Amino acid sequence: MSGAGSVGNDVDIDLGALFASLRRHWLFIVVGALVLAALAWLFCLLATPKYRAETRILIEMRESIFTRPNGETAADRPVLNQEGVKSQVEVVTSSDLLKKVSDKLKLGDTDEFGRPSLVSRALAALxxxxDPTQISHEEYVLREMRDHLQVYSVPDSRVIVVQFSSEDPALAAKASNAIADEYITLQRAAKLQSTDDATGWLEPEIADLTKRVKEAEAKVANYRASSDLLVGENDSPIATQQLSEITSELSRVRANRASSEARAASIRRALETGAPLDTVPDIVSSGLMQRLRERExxxxxxxxxxxxSLLDGHPRxxxxxxxxxxxxxxxxxxxxxxxxxxxxxxxxxxMRETELTREMNTMKAQAARAGDQEVELRALQREATAQRELLETYLTRYREAASRTGRNYLPVDARIFSRADTPAEPYFPKTLPIVGATFFAGLLLLSIFVLLRELFSGRAMRPVEGVVREPASEIQMPVADAPVGPSPERAEAEEKASPRTVHPARPAASVETIQQIYDSYTTLGEDVPENPHSVHAIASRLIELGMTRGLVVSPEGDDGSAASVHLTRELADRKLRSILIDMTGTGAISRAMLDGKEAAGITDLLASEKQFTDVIHSDHYSDAHVIPLGLADPERAMRAVDRLPIILDALEAAYDIVxxxxxxxxxxxxxxLIGAATQVVLSVVDxxxxAVALSALDLDENGLDDVLILMGAEPDVPTPPGDGRPDPRVAL
Known part of the structure; x- marks a missing residue:
């Protein structure tokens, strides 16, 4: 709590004195770092050097255009993606592959891989x-190989790196190359097995397909013969062709009939009307008519x-x-x-048209029957064609697989493009980097040690300038059997006679005791500089105690709750980030801070209907903040009341006091609701x-004896001198 810390604590960290301790202890720091560096150098001298060899494998398609059927190229085949390359990394580190390499190199007979070291036995004993003796020798060798093996894929590429480390540089190179070679062999064996499985599966499938193709083609031939679907030109049924020819002939006959009827009609019209016949084309074209016309x-x-020369009556x-x-x-x-x-x-x-029409209708029926039969025939032909094409595909694949198996041509989709050489220098230990890093790490750690020691010893602390600690408020409380409302002289006499210093936060056990406290400080007048139960005094007490949470109990309802508003504003006036949470049930005090407006508040937050930013509002009359009662259903909010301590903890992280x-x-x-730094306050008006007495007894009986009494709204009592603050009820 920044504000409270600035008032309650009077020391701060002196950075100058803190870093001056480094100058005073520089010799200790440097010598200690040199000792650590010497120990690291000694470790490098005694450590067994280890060598690392590296082999690189490229994942690529090794097929050729000359070895693929139908001219298929390697570019037409799918390339492994990153997930596929990572899967190949797992293949390289598989147990079967490592077992074969171990047997080939006889790693189980070496001291490095076959027998546990002294350090391993010591760690197992502790x-x-x-314990290496609890597992089989083969499993132990595999475990050691995996500890010395590192396989990874290069990012954004299809390159796999195989690194193997060993105390023997030659063994490191041999093991790295052997793992890569065994991976290529394993891939070739997998392809061979896949090809063998394919040929073994294709043989019975081809035999079965051959039988099915024969049956399908036989069905086509039998159906064509039984349905009399004879095929003519253009692979079409004869019935269809005949229907087409009859249709053409019928069209021609109809055209001739129409032409004859038209010509006959023109001649008939000429004969009936007596028109010259030489205007009719058919008569003109007649040879006899032409001769008669010439004679005319x-x-x-x-x-x-x-x-x-002759008259019309002449005989000639x-x-x-x-x-x-x-x-x-x-x-x-x-x-x-x-x-x-x-x-x-x-x-x-x-007549010809009538005959052709009858024949066409007959052929139509035949063509319709032929169409239905042709549909069935085409279905049988499709089945036969599909079976035949599948058989041809299987035969092609089978011949390819058989030829590859017979010629032993099974290219692996990977190749070793960088084999491991015997390393000349060990990769561990690197003396200079280890010693240098140890020296600088020692400087840093020893410097931190000196700083922490100086800080915790208190020598790096200094008083804060300009901070005046407020004295603790103490009151002289009369004895329990003193009469209620004593005179000022009686109180002063009892104070001198047998005073009893009482913490101001401790409540009385009954309403009479509260009345004594109240009367003691309302009748003193100008003898008491400030009422220790006023808002100002309670605010000072909370700051002095370093409290981050104040729980105000108001037995008299909204009359007593009004003092909480004044207390929150008082804390805000002292430059503290303060917030008031209204849980009164009526929400009157929060509405007073918001000019009578109702807004989302604590019930909405408990019901998970709003966030913190939605329920925190600014007081209209001070720099304080307020969380009103809210608008959500109280019963629903109370079902999540267990979240309230968590909400208070979150608010304490953002505010100086809640x-x-x-x-x-x-x-x-x-x-x-009590937290780590919580103070309970009892707000009293009358x-x-x-209700005040019952609440005080309830608090006392439940162990809450460290309670501050707030009398910030005394009825009909003048404000003690020096206060000068208005009655909080009037402010509300």
Missing amino acids: RLKP IQLNAQIADLST IRALRSQLTDLNQQIRAEGRKILESLENEASISR IVECGPSSAENVKR PDDN
Whole structure:
């Protein structure tokens, strides 16, 4: 508590004296660091040197375009990601691989890996390390190999590094290379096993697929024969082709019929109207009609020639006109014959159309049946095609696997691109770095030791300038059997006769004792400089005691709770970060600090409906803060009342002092809120009130005997000289 600390403590750390101790003890620090460095140098001389060898493996696809079917390249195959590379790291450190390397190098026969060292046996005897004799020799060798082995993947790459350390540099290089070689061998064996498993699985599958392909193709042939689905041109059924041909022929016949009917209609119209027949195309195109037309032209020409020399009644002209009439009748008769011919042609076309329509309907039914049968046929063909394609795929894979197994060509997707060489220098111990680090660490640790010793001895402390300690408030309390409300002379006489110094926080056991305290300091007038139970005095007492939490009990309800507001404001006026928590049940005092407004408060915080920032509000009349009663359901909030001490601890971390107005609460409930630096305060307005006496007895019976009595709102009593503060009830 910054504020309380500045008043309650009168010493501070003297940094100058603290660091001056380093100058006084520099020889101790330097000599101690040199001794530690010498011990580290001696350790480096006696330590067994260890050598480390390193082998690097690259994870990559080793396939060639010439060895993959269908021209597949290595780039078309998936590349291992980071998770795959880490999985390969686990393969390198597997027990099976390490056992094979151990047997190959006979590490179990060496002193370094086959037998525990003296240090290991000593640690095992002290039960600081598992006893090596309790496990098998093979397991012990594996454990030692793992202690000397380090395998990791290089970040952002597919490179695996295998490091092996040993006291023998040659053995370190051999073991590192042997682990890498065994990993490649293990991968090749895994691929061989995978290929063997594939060929073993493909053989019966191919035999079964061959049988199923034959059966499927036989079903296709049998169904086509039974359903008479003969295939013509363009792989289409004959019924479909015939339907197409009949449709084309029907269209042609209909066109001819329409043409014949149209031509017959034009000739019939010309005959009926008496129009010249030489305007009808079919009559014009007739050879006989053309000859008759030529004869008509000749007769008209002769009549025209003779008319120039002969009269119309001349026999010659009459004969020619008679021939011309005959000729016209022949022309019309020939026109009627052509009309009958066209009508016959149209009738034949209609009959042909009717026949073709009947045939088309028949072929439609046949084509529909053929379509349904063709659907079933296509389903059988698809099944046969799928079985055949799968068989061909299996045959291709089987031939590839068999050829690889026979030719022993199984490229591993990894290669060793950097083999380990015999290391020339040990990696441990590094004498110069170890000795140097030990020396500087010794300087640092010994300097810290000197500083702490100087600090804890008190020599680095100095008084704080300008701080005046407030004296503890003590009152002269009359004896228990003194009459209530003594005169000033009687009180002074008893003080001189048999005074009894009483801590101001200790409450009386009854209302009479409280009345004695009250009357003692309300009747002294100007003889007493300040009422020790006033707000000002209680605030000073809390600061002097270094309290961070004040629990105010107000048996008289809101009248007594009003003093808590004045106490919190008094602490804020003394530059302390103070906050008041309203737990009175009515919330009247917090509303007074907020101008009558209701806001989220402690019940909302207990019900987990609001955060600290939502329930902490500023007092409108001081620098203090307040947490009102809140708006949440009180019953729901009380179910989480066990969280209240935690909330108070959190507030104490942010504020110098936390005042909790408990209202007319019982001592049992107050005890739940007591923390490390907590002071219980009993707020009294009327000492004659029976509730005050009952509350004082309750506190005393429950062991709360160190209670401060706050009389910050005395009714009808003038403020003692020197106080000058308004009645807190008036302020509210």
